[in-house]
Amino acid sequence: MLELKGIDKYYNIGTINEMCLFDGFDLTIDDGQFVSVVGSNGSGKTSMLNIICGSIDTDGGRIVMNGQDITNKKEFKRYDDIGRVYQDPSMGTCPAMTILENMAIADNKGKSYNLRLGIQKSRIDYYKELLSRLNLGLEDKLHVKVGALSGGQRQAMSLLMATMTPIKFLILDEHTAALDPKTADIIMELTDAVVKEKKLTTVMVTHNLRYAVEYGNRLIMMHKGNIVLDKAGNEKKNIKVDDILDIFNEISIECGN
């Protein structure tokens, strides 16, 4: 379970541009939920993910993960339990290292990075099997540098690498936004499969309303640092893309756009 309790977040404190994003923001995500988060630019979606992961500091409130207060836990330590895939496909892999080396380094997460050989020969068949499930032919390119792969291939690898080791939470930060529609569909299906297989508690930020409606079992819409729509279970199942669009338009009209 992941809880955000009374989170405050200000930007540009002490300047004329001071902006309050979150003022007492609350959110509770239960185990096994797959939450899709939608909202316009500046609504606080990505800030929320960064606060969960510790990439940015908060100005108040508490973050509780599985009953443990992690508000002051360093970013890298939080990733013991979290896997994250970014919008930019180059963020989740090492471009100058080969596919095999990337798989090996991700496989070692949670263990010590010591002076043993980086690639264990006995694991290579396992990597090949994981890669073959992507249906991208990567299993035959083990010694190709990841920098030579396409964005879609790299994002598929990022997803694979982020979920290879036992984690509890998966954070998806607009992870299909930089891909063409067809590749985005493939990555989205892969995501759904891995979330179901590993029973991961997932938070997915997306601008694609169709994905938000089709995938996951809870949908949240954010606006100016507040949750304006929160549907789970059957309510979520009955929601349509048009319903969300309507709410979107209403909000935009309020803003005077």
Next chain:
Amino acid sequence: MGGIIIGVLEQGFIYGIMALGVYITYKILDFPDLTTDGSFPAGAALTAVMITSGFNPYLTLIVSFIFGMFIGALTGIIHVKFKVRDLLSGIIMMTALYSINLRIAGKANVPLFSQETVFDNGFLSGIMPESLASYQTVIIAFILTVIAKILLDAYLKTKSGFLLRAVGDNETLVTSLAKDIGIVKITGLAIANGLIALSGSIMCQQQRFFDASMGTGTVVIGLASVIIGTNVFKNLTLMKATTAVIIGSVVYKGCVAFAIGCGMSSTDLKLVTAALFLIILIVTMDRKKKVKKNA
């Protein structure tokens, strides 16, 4: 002529070990580390004192390496823990080391007279055939460089080595792997300066003296070697970058020897060093901030 070539090879191999250290900081970590100008003579100072005090010359290699690691770790801690910019962290350490090296050595110039060195000792003269006597130094320098290279190659294939390469490539990924990038950077700087101090130790034994100003311009030689090596041989996929860097060091020393041979005075050495480096930067177009072209 033959003497010049042998001299170039000797210097090229010995500075090649230093260039391996610069390769770690500049190419792998993307950290312009000026500590080099201080850690190179630090290894030499320690070696000069140990040898004149009667220690085994082979022991000085290990002690210098460890001392260099300590120096590199300090640079890393200044940068990571106190958030001082990379260039400034190196400048602080380089400046401090100038005095520290003088403290260690006791004076600005320590000559090694008849003491045994790794290039010249009882054990070696027992096994080295008479005919190879004039090549003895270059052979030893070559062997030491190859050992350093093999050990570095082996390290870069370990899990820890993977993490080091990943930090230079994509810091975000290393954080996602639940590892502290700061610790990895400190480790990388430690290994790099260990190699640089080791190179200084070997240089001191080859030229048979320590001089307080011998470190000036070391980082330029190292960067030039790395850039020559990695640019000239970048299309040879079979050649490891570490090999290319050592060859780059030999090539660079050859260029300097050629320039001096063309009538420059030996006091112009640093000017030649700097001018050649500038030419290399312009020719290879490496002067632009390394863009992540693979991203």
